[in-house]
Amino acid sequence: MSRPLLIARRAAAGLLDAIQALSLVFVIIVAGIVITALTSSNFYVLEILVLAVIYMQFTSSWDVLCGYANQDNFGIAFFTGISGYIAAILNKSLAMSPWLTVPISATAAAAAGLVIGWLALRLRGPYFALLTIVFAAVLSKLAYIFSHVTGGEEGISGIASFSRSVETDLLVCVALLFISVLCMTAFARSHYGLILRSTQHNEDAALASGINAAHYKVAGFGVSAFFAGVGGAMFAHTHMQVSPELMAGSLSVLVVLMAVAGGRGTILGPVLAAGALTLFNEWLRIIEIYRPIIFTGTLIVMIYIFPSGIANASFFARAPLLRRLLFGREA
Protein backbone atom coordinates (compact mmCIF):
# COMPACT_ATOMS: atom_id res chain seq x y z
CA MET A 1 0.00 0.00 0.00
CA SER A 2 1.38 3.42 -0.88
CA ARG A 3 2.19 5.80 1.93
CA PRO A 4 -0.36 8.55 1.19
CA LEU A 5 -3.06 5.93 0.81
CA LEU A 6 -2.08 4.35 4.10
CA ILE A 7 -2.14 7.70 5.87
CA ALA A 8 -5.53 8.54 4.37
CA ARG A 9 -6.87 5.19 5.46
CA ARG A 10 -5.53 5.67 8.99
CA ALA A 11 -7.02 9.18 9.16
CA ALA A 12 -10.42 7.92 8.03
CA ALA A 13 -10.32 5.06 10.53
CA GLY A 14 -9.24 7.50 13.23
CA LEU A 15 -12.13 9.86 12.53
CA LEU A 16 -14.61 7.01 12.54
CA ASP A 17 -13.21 5.85 15.85
CA ALA A 18 -13.42 9.40 17.23
CA ILE A 19 -17.08 9.61 16.21
CA GLN A 20 -17.82 6.34 17.98
CA ALA A 21 -15.94 7.50 21.04
CA LEU A 22 -17.54 10.93 21.19
CA SER A 23 -19.09 12.20 24.38
CA LEU A 24 -22.87 12.17 24.30
CA VAL A 25 -23.01 15.25 26.51
CA PHE A 26 -20.88 17.16 24.02
CA VAL A 27 -23.17 16.15 21.18
CA ILE A 28 -26.16 17.34 23.21
CA ILE A 29 -24.45 20.65 23.97
CA VAL A 30 -23.64 21.18 20.30
CA ALA A 31 -27.22 20.30 19.37
CA GLY A 32 -28.47 22.69 22.05
CA ILE A 33 -26.34 25.51 20.66
CA VAL A 34 -27.56 24.77 17.13
CA ILE A 35 -31.19 24.84 18.28
CA THR A 36 -30.62 28.09 20.15
CA ALA A 37 -29.04 29.62 17.07
CA LEU A 38 -32.01 28.55 14.97
CA THR A 39 -34.72 29.66 17.38
CA SER A 40 -33.43 32.44 19.58
CA SER A 41 -32.99 36.03 18.56
CA ASN A 42 -31.65 37.11 21.90
CA PHE A 43 -28.50 38.90 20.78
CA TYR A 44 -26.94 38.76 24.25
CA VAL A 45 -27.36 34.99 24.63
CA LEU A 46 -26.03 34.33 21.13
CA GLU A 47 -22.95 36.48 21.76
CA ILE A 48 -22.17 34.65 24.97
CA LEU A 49 -22.54 31.29 23.26
CA VAL A 50 -20.10 32.45 20.56
CA LEU A 51 -17.61 33.35 23.26
CA ALA A 52 -18.13 30.02 25.03
CA VAL A 53 -17.51 28.15 21.78
CA ILE A 54 -14.31 30.12 21.19
CA TYR A 55 -13.01 29.29 24.66
CA MET A 56 -13.89 25.63 24.14
CA GLN A 57 -11.83 25.76 20.97
CA PHE A 58 -8.90 27.41 22.77
CA THR A 59 -8.79 24.99 25.71
CA SER A 60 -9.18 21.84 23.66
CA SER A 61 -6.39 22.97 21.32
CA TRP A 62 -4.19 23.50 24.36
CA ASP A 63 -5.05 20.06 25.69
CA VAL A 64 -4.35 18.13 22.51
CA LEU A 65 -0.63 18.73 23.02
CA CYS A 66 -0.12 19.75 26.62
CA GLY A 67 -2.60 17.38 28.22
CA TYR A 68 -1.02 14.38 26.53
CA ALA A 69 2.66 15.32 26.55
CA ASN A 70 2.26 16.77 30.05
CA GLN A 71 4.12 19.92 29.07
CA ASP A 72 2.56 23.27 29.93
CA ASN A 73 2.27 25.75 27.11
CA PHE A 74 1.78 29.11 28.76
CA GLY A 75 1.73 30.87 25.42
CA ILE A 76 -1.30 29.51 23.59
CA ALA A 77 -2.20 33.16 22.92
CA PHE A 78 0.77 33.25 20.57
CA PHE A 79 -1.20 31.02 18.21
CA THR A 80 -4.63 32.51 18.77
CA GLY A 81 -3.09 35.96 18.36
CA ILE A 82 -1.01 35.32 15.29
CA SER A 83 -3.92 33.61 13.58
CA GLY A 84 -6.45 36.27 14.58
CA TYR A 85 -4.22 39.05 13.27
CA ILE A 86 -3.38 37.26 10.05
CA ALA A 87 -7.08 36.62 9.43
CA ALA A 88 -7.80 40.27 10.16
CA ILE A 89 -5.09 41.58 7.86
CA LEU A 90 -5.94 39.20 5.02
CA ASN A 91 -9.57 40.14 5.29
CA LYS A 92 -9.06 43.87 5.57
CA SER A 93 -6.27 44.48 3.10
CA LEU A 94 -6.91 41.71 0.58
CA ALA A 95 -10.66 41.51 1.10
CA MET A 96 -10.29 37.77 1.55
CA SER A 97 -13.40 35.90 2.63
CA PRO A 98 -13.44 34.19 6.05
CA TRP A 99 -13.68 30.86 4.22
CA LEU A 100 -10.12 31.49 3.10
CA THR A 101 -8.72 33.41 6.05
CA VAL A 102 -9.61 30.71 8.60
CA PRO A 103 -7.67 27.89 6.92
CA ILE A 104 -4.82 30.18 5.90
CA SER A 105 -4.33 31.80 9.29
CA ALA A 106 -4.70 28.49 11.12
CA THR A 107 -2.09 26.97 8.81
CA ALA A 108 0.22 29.91 9.52
CA ALA A 109 -0.28 29.34 13.25
CA ALA A 110 0.50 25.64 12.73
CA ALA A 111 3.73 26.55 10.90
CA ALA A 112 4.71 28.80 13.80
CA GLY A 113 3.80 25.92 16.13
CA LEU A 114 6.15 23.56 14.30
CA VAL A 115 9.01 26.06 14.68
CA ILE A 116 8.37 26.69 18.37
CA GLY A 117 7.84 22.98 18.93
CA TRP A 118 11.19 22.27 17.39
CA LEU A 119 12.87 24.94 19.51
CA ALA A 120 11.21 23.60 22.67
CA LEU A 121 12.20 19.97 22.05
CA ARG A 122 14.93 19.79 24.63
CA LEU A 123 13.07 21.75 27.28
CA ARG A 124 10.98 20.37 30.09
CA GLY A 125 8.82 21.66 32.90
CA PRO A 126 9.38 25.30 33.81
CA TYR A 127 11.90 25.83 31.01
CA PHE A 128 9.39 24.68 28.44
CA ALA A 129 6.75 26.95 29.97
CA LEU A 130 9.19 29.88 29.97
CA LEU A 131 9.99 29.47 26.31
CA THR A 132 6.30 29.57 25.40
CA ILE A 133 5.79 32.64 27.60
CA VAL A 134 8.70 34.43 25.99
CA PHE A 135 7.45 33.77 22.46
CA ALA A 136 3.99 35.04 23.27
CA ALA A 137 5.43 38.11 25.01
CA VAL A 138 7.68 38.91 22.05
CA LEU A 139 4.76 38.58 19.67
CA SER A 140 2.60 41.00 21.61
CA LYS A 141 5.52 43.44 21.74
CA LEU A 142 5.85 43.12 17.98
CA ALA A 143 2.19 44.01 17.65
CA TYR A 144 3.00 47.34 19.30
CA ILE A 145 6.20 47.92 17.33
CA PHE A 146 4.54 47.30 13.97
CA SER A 147 1.47 49.27 14.91
CA HIS A 148 1.01 50.59 11.36
CA VAL A 149 0.07 47.02 10.38
CA THR A 150 -1.47 45.78 13.62
CA GLY A 151 -3.12 48.92 14.87
CA GLY A 152 -1.06 48.88 18.07
CA GLU A 153 -3.09 49.07 21.21
CA GLU A 154 -6.30 49.71 19.30
CA GLY A 155 -5.91 46.56 17.25
CA ILE A 156 -7.72 46.08 13.97
CA SER A 157 -11.43 46.63 13.68
CA GLY A 158 -13.94 46.42 10.88
CA ILE A 159 -13.14 42.79 10.08
CA ALA A 160 -15.86 40.99 8.15
CA SER A 161 -17.98 38.61 10.17
CA PHE A 162 -18.70 35.10 8.92
CA SER A 163 -22.21 36.12 7.92
CA ARG A 164 -24.68 38.93 8.31
CA SER A 165 -26.33 37.52 11.40
CA VAL A 166 -25.08 36.46 14.83
CA GLU A 167 -27.19 33.32 14.55
CA THR A 168 -25.33 32.13 11.47
CA ASP A 169 -21.98 33.16 12.96
CA LEU A 170 -22.75 30.97 15.96
CA LEU A 171 -23.66 28.07 13.68
CA VAL A 172 -20.38 28.45 11.80
CA CYS A 173 -18.40 28.56 15.05
CA VAL A 174 -20.09 25.56 16.60
CA ALA A 175 -19.60 23.60 13.38
CA LEU A 176 -15.90 24.49 13.38
CA LEU A 177 -15.65 23.50 17.04
CA PHE A 178 -17.40 20.20 16.42
CA ILE A 179 -15.10 19.31 13.54
CA SER A 180 -12.05 20.47 15.50
CA VAL A 181 -12.96 18.39 18.54
CA LEU A 182 -13.51 15.34 16.34
CA CYS A 183 -10.13 15.79 14.66
CA MET A 184 -8.34 16.40 17.94
CA THR A 185 -10.02 13.38 19.52
CA ALA A 186 -8.88 11.28 16.57
CA PHE A 187 -5.35 12.65 16.93
CA ALA A 188 -5.27 12.03 20.68
CA ARG A 189 -6.62 8.49 20.30
CA SER A 190 -4.15 7.68 17.54
CA HIS A 191 -0.57 6.55 18.09
CA TYR A 192 0.32 10.23 18.26
CA GLY A 193 -1.53 10.55 21.55
CA LEU A 194 -0.06 7.27 22.77
CA ILE A 195 3.49 8.32 22.01
CA LEU A 196 3.06 11.82 23.42
CA ARG A 197 1.91 10.18 26.64
CA SER A 198 4.90 7.86 26.61
CA THR A 199 7.26 10.85 26.57
CA GLN A 200 5.69 12.49 29.63
CA HIS A 201 8.38 11.64 32.14
CA ASN A 202 11.32 10.46 30.14
CA GLU A 203 11.64 9.77 26.48
CA ASP A 204 14.55 7.32 26.58
CA ALA A 205 12.27 4.30 26.64
CA ALA A 206 10.36 5.64 23.63
CA LEU A 207 13.62 6.21 21.75
CA ALA A 208 14.72 2.70 22.66
CA SER A 209 11.42 1.45 21.26
CA GLY A 210 12.33 2.82 17.86
CA ILE A 211 10.30 6.01 18.21
CA ASN A 212 11.57 9.35 17.00
CA ALA A 213 9.99 11.22 19.90
CA ALA A 214 10.91 14.62 18.47
CA HIS A 215 8.73 14.02 15.43
CA TYR A 216 5.67 13.40 17.59
CA LYS A 217 6.26 16.37 19.85
CA VAL A 218 6.74 18.76 16.96
CA ALA A 219 3.69 17.35 15.20
CA GLY A 220 1.67 17.73 18.40
CA PHE A 221 2.73 21.35 18.59
CA GLY A 222 1.64 21.89 15.01
CA VAL A 223 -1.78 20.33 15.60
CA SER A 224 -2.34 22.28 18.80
CA ALA A 225 -1.30 25.53 17.12
CA PHE A 226 -3.53 24.84 14.12
CA PHE A 227 -6.69 24.43 16.18
CA ALA A 228 -5.77 27.34 18.45
CA GLY A 229 -5.39 29.27 15.21
CA VAL A 230 -8.87 28.22 14.09
CA GLY A 231 -10.07 29.65 17.40
CA GLY A 232 -8.16 32.90 16.88
CA ALA A 233 -9.66 33.35 13.42
CA MET A 234 -13.10 32.51 14.82
CA PHE A 235 -12.62 35.31 17.29
CA ALA A 236 -11.61 37.78 14.57
CA HIS A 237 -14.61 36.99 12.37
CA THR A 238 -17.18 37.03 15.15
CA HIS A 239 -15.97 40.00 17.16
CA MET A 240 -15.05 41.85 13.96
CA GLN A 241 -11.96 43.17 15.70
CA VAL A 242 -8.71 41.90 17.12
CA SER A 243 -6.64 43.57 19.82
CA PRO A 244 -3.45 42.68 21.73
CA GLU A 245 -5.71 40.91 24.23
CA LEU A 246 -5.88 38.04 21.77
CA MET A 247 -2.16 37.47 22.28
CA ALA A 248 -1.97 38.47 25.94
CA GLY A 249 -0.42 36.46 28.73
CA SER A 250 -3.66 36.69 30.68
CA LEU A 251 -5.50 34.80 27.96
CA SER A 252 -2.81 32.10 27.93
CA VAL A 253 -3.05 31.65 31.67
CA LEU A 254 -6.84 31.55 31.61
CA VAL A 255 -6.75 28.79 28.97
CA VAL A 256 -4.29 26.76 31.06
CA LEU A 257 -6.41 27.16 34.18
CA MET A 258 -9.64 26.17 32.45
CA ALA A 259 -8.03 23.17 30.75
CA VAL A 260 -6.36 21.96 33.93
CA ALA A 261 -9.57 22.42 35.93
CA GLY A 262 -11.44 20.42 33.30
CA GLY A 263 -8.94 17.58 33.32
CA ARG A 264 -5.92 17.47 31.06
CA GLY A 265 -5.42 14.76 28.53
CA THR A 266 -9.12 14.23 27.92
CA ILE A 267 -10.01 16.91 25.31
CA LEU A 268 -13.63 16.87 26.49
CA GLY A 269 -12.80 17.77 30.10
CA PRO A 270 -11.27 21.09 29.03
CA VAL A 271 -14.06 21.64 26.48
CA LEU A 272 -16.84 21.21 29.03
CA ALA A 273 -15.00 23.22 31.67
CA ALA A 274 -14.36 26.09 29.27
CA GLY A 275 -17.99 26.17 28.20
CA ALA A 276 -19.35 26.06 31.73
CA LEU A 277 -16.82 28.55 33.10
CA THR A 278 -17.44 31.07 30.32
CA LEU A 279 -21.17 30.98 31.03
CA PHE A 280 -20.50 31.22 34.76
CA ASN A 281 -18.26 34.23 34.19
CA GLU A 282 -21.00 35.96 32.21
CA TRP A 283 -23.58 35.15 34.83
CA LEU A 284 -21.31 36.79 37.42
CA ARG A 285 -21.82 40.09 35.62
CA ILE A 286 -24.74 40.64 37.98
CA ILE A 287 -22.10 41.33 40.63
CA GLU A 288 -19.63 42.98 38.30
CA ILE A 289 -17.17 44.36 40.87
CA TYR A 290 -16.46 40.98 42.46
CA ARG A 291 -16.58 39.07 39.18
CA PRO A 292 -12.84 38.59 38.56
CA ILE A 293 -12.24 37.59 42.17
CA ILE A 294 -15.08 35.09 42.29
CA PHE A 295 -14.23 33.71 38.86
CA THR A 296 -10.52 33.12 39.47
CA GLY A 297 -11.31 32.04 43.02
CA THR A 298 -13.66 29.38 41.66
CA LEU A 299 -11.00 28.15 39.26
CA ILE A 300 -8.43 27.89 42.00
CA VAL A 301 -10.84 26.10 44.33
CA MET A 302 -11.70 23.66 41.53
CA ILE A 303 -8.04 22.91 40.94
CA TYR A 304 -7.48 22.64 44.67
CA ILE A 305 -10.25 20.09 45.08
CA PHE A 306 -9.52 18.21 41.85
CA PRO A 307 -5.78 18.66 41.31
CA SER A 308 -5.80 16.49 38.20
CA GLY A 309 -8.97 18.09 36.89
CA ILE A 310 -12.60 17.10 37.04
CA ALA A 311 -12.46 14.60 34.18
CA ASN A 312 -9.58 12.80 35.89
CA ALA A 313 -11.18 12.82 39.35
CA SER A 314 -11.14 9.43 41.02
CA PHE A 315 -14.92 9.71 41.25
CA PHE A 316 -15.25 8.98 37.54
CA ALA A 317 -13.05 5.89 37.77
CA ARG A 318 -15.87 4.42 39.85
CA ALA A 319 -18.59 5.68 37.52
CA PRO A 320 -17.45 4.57 34.06
CA LEU A 321 -20.87 5.09 32.47
CA LEU A 322 -21.07 8.69 33.61
CA ARG A 323 -17.52 9.18 32.45
CA ARG A 324 -18.40 7.77 29.05
CA LEU A 325 -21.40 10.09 28.73
CA LEU A 326 -19.48 13.20 29.70
CA PHE A 327 -16.03 12.70 28.28
CA GLY A 328 -16.39 9.98 25.70
CA ARG A 329 -15.09 6.46 25.41
CA GLU A 330 -11.69 5.94 26.93
CA ALA A 331 -10.11 3.03 25.07
Added chain:
Amino acid sequence: MTLLVASNLSRHFGGVKAVNDISFEIPAGTVFGIIGPNGAGKTSLFNLLTGFLPPTSGSVRFRNREILGEKPYHLVDAGIARSFQLVKPFFGMTALETLMVPIWSRKLRLKFLTREMREASARAQLDRIGLADKANTLVDDLNQGDLRLLDIARAVSTEPEMLFLDEPFSGLGQEHVTRLSSIITDLKQSGVTVAIIEHRLRELMQLVEHVMVMNFGSKLAEGKPADVVRNPAVIEAYLGSKGMQFGSAGG
Protein backbone atom coordinates in the same frame (compact mmCIF):
# COMPACT_ATOMS: atom_id res chain seq x y z
CA MET B 1 29.79 -14.85 11.94
CA THR B 2 30.62 -11.76 13.96
CA LEU B 3 27.59 -9.57 14.46
CA LEU B 4 29.12 -6.62 16.24
CA VAL B 5 32.68 -5.35 16.33
CA ALA B 6 33.73 -2.55 18.67
CA SER B 7 37.17 -1.07 18.07
CA ASN B 8 39.07 1.32 20.31
CA LEU B 9 35.85 2.65 21.73
CA SER B 10 36.18 5.49 24.23
CA ARG B 11 33.97 7.88 26.11
CA HIS B 12 35.38 10.33 28.60
CA PHE B 13 33.43 12.50 31.04
CA GLY B 14 35.88 15.25 31.82
CA GLY B 15 38.71 13.39 33.50
CA VAL B 16 36.71 10.19 34.00
CA LYS B 17 37.41 7.60 31.33
CA ALA B 18 34.08 5.82 31.62
CA VAL B 19 34.92 3.72 28.55
CA ASN B 20 38.59 3.60 27.74
CA ASP B 21 39.80 2.25 24.41
CA ILE B 22 37.80 -0.96 24.47
CA SER B 23 37.75 -3.46 21.60
CA PHE B 24 35.71 -6.66 21.43
CA GLU B 25 33.57 -8.76 19.13
CA ILE B 26 30.17 -10.31 19.69
CA PRO B 27 29.57 -13.42 17.58
CA ALA B 28 26.07 -13.85 16.16
CA GLY B 29 23.74 -16.13 18.06
CA THR B 30 25.61 -16.08 21.34
CA VAL B 31 24.87 -14.78 24.81
CA PHE B 32 27.62 -12.37 25.76
CA GLY B 33 28.16 -11.41 29.39
CA ILE B 34 29.67 -8.19 30.68
CA ILE B 35 30.69 -7.96 34.30
CA GLY B 36 32.69 -5.49 36.32
CA PRO B 37 32.59 -3.57 39.59
CA ASN B 38 30.36 -0.53 40.15
CA GLY B 39 31.36 2.37 37.98
CA ALA B 40 33.39 0.15 35.65
CA GLY B 41 31.67 1.72 32.64
CA LYS B 42 29.30 -1.10 31.66
CA THR B 43 26.22 1.07 31.29
CA SER B 44 28.23 3.74 29.49
CA LEU B 45 29.37 1.08 27.04
CA PHE B 46 25.75 0.02 26.39
CA ASN B 47 24.79 3.66 25.96
CA LEU B 48 27.48 4.01 23.29
CA LEU B 49 26.40 0.85 21.50
CA THR B 50 22.70 1.79 21.49
CA GLY B 51 22.99 5.43 20.46
CA PHE B 52 22.28 7.03 23.81
CA LEU B 53 25.73 8.49 24.30
CA PRO B 54 27.94 10.23 21.75
CA PRO B 55 31.42 8.67 21.69
CA THR B 56 34.73 10.35 22.31
CA SER B 57 36.38 8.10 19.74
CA GLY B 58 36.31 4.66 18.23
CA SER B 59 34.19 2.56 15.93
CA VAL B 60 31.30 0.12 16.22
CA ARG B 61 30.35 -2.02 13.26
CA PHE B 62 27.07 -3.92 13.28
CA ARG B 63 26.62 -6.37 10.40
CA ASN B 64 29.61 -4.70 8.81
CA ARG B 65 28.11 -1.25 8.94
CA GLU B 66 29.41 1.62 11.07
CA ILE B 67 26.70 2.53 13.57
CA LEU B 68 28.51 4.59 16.18
CA GLY B 69 26.73 7.89 16.82
CA GLU B 70 23.46 6.89 15.14
CA LYS B 71 20.19 7.75 16.88
CA PRO B 72 18.66 5.09 19.14
CA TYR B 73 15.51 4.83 17.01
CA HIS B 74 17.56 4.28 13.86
CA LEU B 75 19.45 1.53 15.62
CA VAL B 76 16.13 -0.11 16.48
CA ASP B 77 15.38 -0.17 12.75
CA ALA B 78 18.79 -1.76 12.24
CA GLY B 79 17.93 -4.49 14.74
CA ILE B 80 19.42 -3.27 18.01
CA ALA B 81 17.35 -3.06 21.19
CA ARG B 82 18.09 -2.45 24.84
CA SER B 83 16.59 -2.50 28.30
CA PHE B 84 17.52 -0.06 31.04
CA GLN B 85 19.30 -0.59 34.33
CA LEU B 86 17.06 2.07 35.82
CA VAL B 87 13.66 1.19 34.38
CA LYS B 88 11.88 4.15 32.81
CA PRO B 89 8.21 3.16 32.82
CA PHE B 90 5.58 4.99 30.77
CA PHE B 91 3.77 6.31 33.84
CA GLY B 92 0.06 6.83 33.32
CA MET B 93 -0.10 4.08 30.71
CA THR B 94 -1.14 0.46 31.09
CA ALA B 95 1.15 -2.51 30.55
CA LEU B 96 -0.61 -3.22 27.26
CA GLU B 97 -0.26 0.37 26.08
CA THR B 98 3.43 0.23 26.94
CA LEU B 99 3.93 -2.60 24.50
CA MET B 100 1.93 -0.79 21.81
CA VAL B 101 4.65 1.86 21.61
CA PRO B 102 7.34 -0.21 19.83
CA ILE B 103 4.75 -1.26 17.25
CA TRP B 104 4.88 2.32 15.95
CA SER B 105 8.59 2.14 15.23
CA ARG B 106 9.43 2.50 11.57
CA LYS B 107 10.48 -1.11 11.58
CA LEU B 108 7.14 -2.56 12.68
CA ARG B 109 4.45 -0.06 11.74
CA LEU B 110 3.83 -1.64 8.37
CA LYS B 111 3.80 -5.12 9.78
CA PHE B 112 0.71 -4.67 11.94
CA LEU B 113 -1.80 -2.79 9.85
CA THR B 114 -4.96 -3.06 11.90
CA ARG B 115 -5.75 -2.21 15.48
CA GLU B 116 -6.60 -5.85 16.15
CA MET B 117 -3.23 -7.02 14.84
CA ARG B 118 -1.38 -4.46 16.93
CA GLU B 119 -3.23 -5.35 20.09
CA ALA B 120 -2.82 -9.07 19.51
CA SER B 121 0.91 -8.57 19.08
CA ALA B 122 1.23 -6.55 22.29
CA ARG B 123 -0.83 -9.15 24.16
CA ALA B 124 1.36 -11.95 22.87
CA GLN B 125 4.42 -10.13 24.19
CA LEU B 126 2.76 -9.63 27.57
CA ASP B 127 1.83 -13.27 27.66
CA ARG B 128 5.39 -14.27 26.95
CA ILE B 129 6.71 -12.51 30.06
CA GLY B 130 3.80 -13.75 32.15
CA LEU B 131 2.05 -10.40 32.62
CA ALA B 132 -1.07 -11.21 30.58
CA ASP B 133 -3.31 -10.74 33.61
CA LYS B 134 -1.90 -7.25 34.15
CA ALA B 135 -2.60 -5.99 30.63
CA ASN B 136 -4.89 -3.22 31.83
CA THR B 137 -2.99 -2.37 34.99
CA LEU B 138 -1.35 1.04 35.05
CA VAL B 139 2.42 0.71 35.17
CA ASP B 140 2.27 3.05 38.18
CA ASP B 141 0.75 0.10 40.06
CA LEU B 142 3.26 -2.56 38.97
CA ASN B 143 6.06 -3.75 41.27
CA GLN B 144 9.75 -3.43 40.43
CA GLY B 145 10.04 -6.98 39.15
CA ASP B 146 7.06 -6.61 36.82
CA LEU B 147 8.37 -3.25 35.59
CA ARG B 148 11.73 -4.77 34.74
CA LEU B 149 10.14 -7.62 32.84
CA LEU B 150 7.88 -5.15 31.06
CA ASP B 151 10.88 -3.06 30.03
CA ILE B 152 12.57 -6.18 28.67
CA ALA B 153 9.37 -7.11 26.84
CA ARG B 154 9.33 -3.60 25.38
CA ALA B 155 12.84 -4.16 24.05
CA VAL B 156 12.00 -7.64 22.76
CA SER B 157 8.89 -6.24 21.04
CA THR B 158 11.10 -4.37 18.61
CA GLU B 159 12.10 -7.78 17.23
CA PRO B 160 15.83 -7.18 17.60
CA GLU B 161 18.70 -9.16 16.17
CA MET B 162 20.92 -7.92 18.97
CA LEU B 163 19.51 -7.31 22.43
CA PHE B 164 21.35 -5.45 25.18
CA LEU B 165 20.10 -6.13 28.72
CA ASP B 166 21.46 -3.93 31.50
CA GLU B 167 21.25 -5.84 34.79
CA PRO B 168 18.02 -7.59 33.80
CA PHE B 169 17.94 -9.77 36.93
CA SER B 170 18.33 -7.05 39.51
CA GLY B 171 15.25 -6.55 41.63
CA LEU B 172 13.68 -9.80 40.48
CA GLY B 173 12.33 -12.48 42.79
CA GLN B 174 13.06 -16.15 42.15
CA GLU B 175 9.94 -16.70 40.08
CA HIS B 176 10.73 -13.76 37.81
CA VAL B 177 14.37 -14.87 37.53
CA THR B 178 13.33 -18.29 36.29
CA ARG B 179 10.93 -16.79 33.78
CA LEU B 180 13.50 -14.32 32.46
CA SER B 181 16.19 -16.99 32.15
CA SER B 182 13.92 -19.10 30.02
CA ILE B 183 12.99 -16.09 27.87
CA ILE B 184 16.66 -15.37 27.24
CA THR B 185 17.28 -19.01 26.35
CA ASP B 186 14.29 -18.90 23.96
CA LEU B 187 15.58 -15.72 22.35
CA LYS B 188 18.94 -17.31 21.82
CA GLN B 189 17.34 -20.35 20.29
CA SER B 190 15.41 -18.18 17.88
CA GLY B 191 18.68 -16.63 16.74
CA VAL B 192 18.78 -13.41 18.75
CA THR B 193 22.20 -12.34 19.98
CA VAL B 194 22.07 -11.14 23.58
CA ALA B 195 24.53 -9.09 25.61
CA ILE B 196 23.90 -9.02 29.35
CA ILE B 197 25.37 -6.84 32.05
CA GLU B 198 24.87 -8.57 35.34
CA HIS B 199 25.86 -8.51 38.95
CA ARG B 200 24.09 -11.71 39.84
CA LEU B 201 26.75 -14.08 38.67
CA ARG B 202 24.90 -17.27 39.32
CA GLU B 203 22.25 -16.46 36.71
CA LEU B 204 24.75 -15.00 34.30
CA MET B 205 27.18 -17.90 34.35
CA GLN B 206 24.45 -20.34 33.45
CA LEU B 207 23.35 -18.31 30.46
CA VAL B 208 26.46 -16.97 28.79
CA GLU B 209 29.12 -18.66 26.75
CA HIS B 210 31.48 -15.71 26.71
CA VAL B 211 32.25 -13.04 29.32
CA MET B 212 34.06 -9.76 29.18
CA VAL B 213 35.25 -8.19 32.42
CA MET B 214 35.50 -4.41 32.64
CA ASN B 215 37.32 -2.30 35.18
CA PHE B 216 37.93 1.47 35.09
CA GLY B 217 36.52 1.65 31.59
CA SER B 218 38.94 -0.91 30.18
CA LYS B 219 38.73 -4.54 29.29
CA LEU B 220 40.36 -6.58 32.03
CA ALA B 221 39.74 -10.08 30.75
CA GLU B 222 37.63 -12.01 28.31
CA GLY B 223 36.83 -15.65 27.70
CA LYS B 224 34.76 -18.59 28.86
CA PRO B 225 33.00 -17.91 32.17
CA ALA B 226 34.77 -20.71 33.96
CA ASP B 227 38.18 -19.43 32.88
CA VAL B 228 37.47 -15.78 33.50
CA VAL B 229 36.36 -16.27 37.08
CA ARG B 230 39.60 -18.05 37.84
CA ASN B 231 41.71 -15.26 36.36
CA PRO B 232 43.65 -13.75 39.32
CA ALA B 233 43.46 -10.21 37.91
CA VAL B 234 39.69 -10.50 37.71
CA ILE B 235 39.38 -11.86 41.20
CA GLU B 236 41.59 -9.10 42.48
CA ALA B 237 39.80 -6.25 40.69
CA TYR B 238 36.27 -7.46 40.82
CA LEU B 239 35.98 -8.93 44.23
CA GLY B 240 39.03 -8.02 46.24
CA SER B 241 39.30 -10.25 49.28
CA LYS B 242 36.06 -12.09 48.55
CA GLY B 243 37.65 -13.48 45.41
CA MET B 244 38.02 -17.06 46.49
CA GLN B 245 34.39 -17.37 47.35
CA PHE B 246 33.51 -15.97 43.95
CA GLY B 247 35.80 -18.42 42.17
CA SER B 248 34.07 -21.39 43.70
CA ALA B 249 30.59 -19.95 43.05
CA GLY B 250 31.35 -19.54 39.38
CA GLY B 251 32.99 -22.93 38.90
